[in-house]
Amino acid sequence: MSVFRVAVIGGDGIGPEVTEQAVRVAQAALRHGGAAIEWDQLDWSSALYLKSGSMLPADAWEILPRYHAILFGAIGRPDVPDHIPVHDFLLPMRRKFDQYVNLRPAYLFDGVRSPLRDKTPGSIDMVVYRENTEGEYAPIGGRLYQGTPEEVAVQTNVFTRRGCERIMRAAFEGARKRRKKLTSITKSNAQTFGMVLWDEVFGEVRRAYPDVESNSLLVDAAAMDFVRRPEAFDVVVASNLFGDILTDLSAIVVGSPGLAASGNINPERKFPSMFEPVHGSAPDIAGKGIANPLAAILSAGMMLDHLGVSAAAIAIRRAVAAVLKAGQPRTPDLGGDARTKEMADAVLAAL
Numbered sequence: 001m002s003v004f005r006v007a008v009i010g011g012d013g014i015g016p017e018v019t020e021q022a023v024r025v026a027q028a029a030l031r032h033g034g035a036a037i038e039w040d041q042l043d044w045s046s047a048l049y050l051k052s053g054s055m056l057p058a059d060a061w062e063i064l065p066r067y068h069a070i071l072f073g074a075i076g077r078p079d080v081p082d083h084i085p086v087h088d089f090l091l092p093m094r095r096k097f098d099q100y101v102n103l104r105p106a107y108l109f110d111g112v113r114s115p116l117r118d119k120t121p122g123s124i125d126m127v128v129y130r131e132n133t134e135g136e137y138a139p140i141g142g143r144l145y146q147g148t149p150e151e152v153a154v155q156t157n158v159f160t161r162r163g164c165e166r167i168m169r170a171a172f173e174g175a176r177k178r179r180k181k182l183t184s185i186t187k188s189n190a191q192t193f194g195m196v197l198w199d200e201v202f203g204e205v206r207r208a209y210p211d212v213e214s215n216s217l218l219v220d221a222a223a224m225d226f227v228r229r230p231e232a233f234d235v236v237v238a239s240n241l242f243g244d245i246l247t248d249l250s251a252i253v254v255g256s257p258g259l260a261a262s263g264n265i266n267p268e269r270k271f272p273s274m275f276e277p278v279h280g281s282a283p284d285i286a287g288k289g290i291a292n293p294l295a296a297i298l299s300a301g302m303m304l305d306h307l308g309v310s311a312a313a314i315a316i317r318r319a320v321a322a323v324l325k326a327g328q329p330r331t332p333d334l335g336g337d338a339r340t341k342e343m344a345d346a347v348l349a350a351l
Contacts, residue, residue, distance in 0.1 A: 055075075103130075130244065
C-alpha cells in the first residue's frame with residue numbers, strides 16, 4: 001500500500017473550517033483507493049505574520065518539500081494588507097515549487113442552478129489551464145517618490161518562451177483527454193510584446209496537436225462568451241492574470257465559488273503540488289460554521305487524483321454530485337441554511 005504525507009495548511013478565515021471537512025472526506029474515500037495518507041497540520045496563517053512579521057516560519061521552504069502534496073485552505077484577513085499574504089506565501093510557493101499549472105475546472109452539477117437561464121446539468125464543463133509562475137504576477141517593478149505628488153509605480157509583465165510553451169503543452173495534453181477542443185486567451189492587439197510572444201508560441205505548439213481543435217480568443221471576447229455561451233469551451237489556456245479573472249467568472253456561472261476547486265501543480269513531480277478551493281478566506285462568514293466545504297472537498301479529490309489514488313478521487317466527485325443532485329443539504333451560498341459540517345456529513349454518507 002502506498003503511503004503519502006500531506007501538509008494541511010488551513011490558513012485564515014474559513015480556510016481551517018473547510019480543510020477540516022476535506023480531510024475527513026478524503027480519509028474516508030481512501031478505502032476505495034488502496035493508499036494511506038499521513039496528515040500533518042501546519043498552523044501557518046496571517047496570525048503568524050501579526051506575531052512575527054513573517055507569513056511563514058524561517059524553515060518553511062525546507063519543511064514543505066518533505067511532503068507529497070499540500071492541502072491549503074485560504075489566506076488573508078482584514079487587518080493584514082492583501083498583498084502581503086499573496087507575495088509572501090502564495091506566489092513564492094508557486095515559483096519555488098515550480099507549480100506552473102494552475103488547474104481550475106468548472107462544471108455545472110445536476111441540482112445546482114446557474115445564474116444563466118436555461119443551462120442544463122453538464123452543459124457547462126470546462127477546465128482552465130492558467131500559467132502560474134510568471135506573466136502579469138511576476139514581482140518585477142517598483143515605486144519611486146513614494147508619498148509625493150510625483151510618485152510613480154512600475155509593474156512589469158514577464159512572458160518567457162519556456163513559460164508559454166510548457167503551459168500550452170500541458171493544456172493540449174489535457175484537451176486530448178477530454179473533448180479535444182482548446183482555446184488560447186490573448187490580448188495581443190493591445191499588449192504587443194508579451195501577448196504577441198504568447199500568440200507566436202501558441203501557433204508553434206498547436207502544430208504538434210493536429211487532433212485537437214484549437215483557436216485564439218481575445219480576453220474581452222472570452223469574458224463575454226463565458227457568460228453568453230460557456231458551453232462552447234472545453235479546455236482554456238490563459239496567462240496568470242487572465243486565467244485568474246476568467247476562472248472567478250466560470251465559478252459563478254456554475255453556481256457558486258463554494259464549488260470551485262483548483263490545483264497548483266508541478267507536473268514533473270520534482271516538488272509537491274498544492275490544492276486549494278478558489279473562494280478565498282471569506283472573513284465575513286469566518287467562524288459561523290456556514291461556509292460551503294465542497295470546493296475544498298473537490299480540491300482534495302484533485303489531490304488524490306494527482307497522487308495516483310484515482311478510485312478515491314472518483315468516489316469523492318461522485319459523492320459530491322449525488323449530494324448536489326439530491327437538493328439537500330444546502331449551505332447559504334447555494335440557497336439553503338445548512339452548516340459546513342452538515343454538508344460534509346452528507347458527502348460522507350454518499351461515499
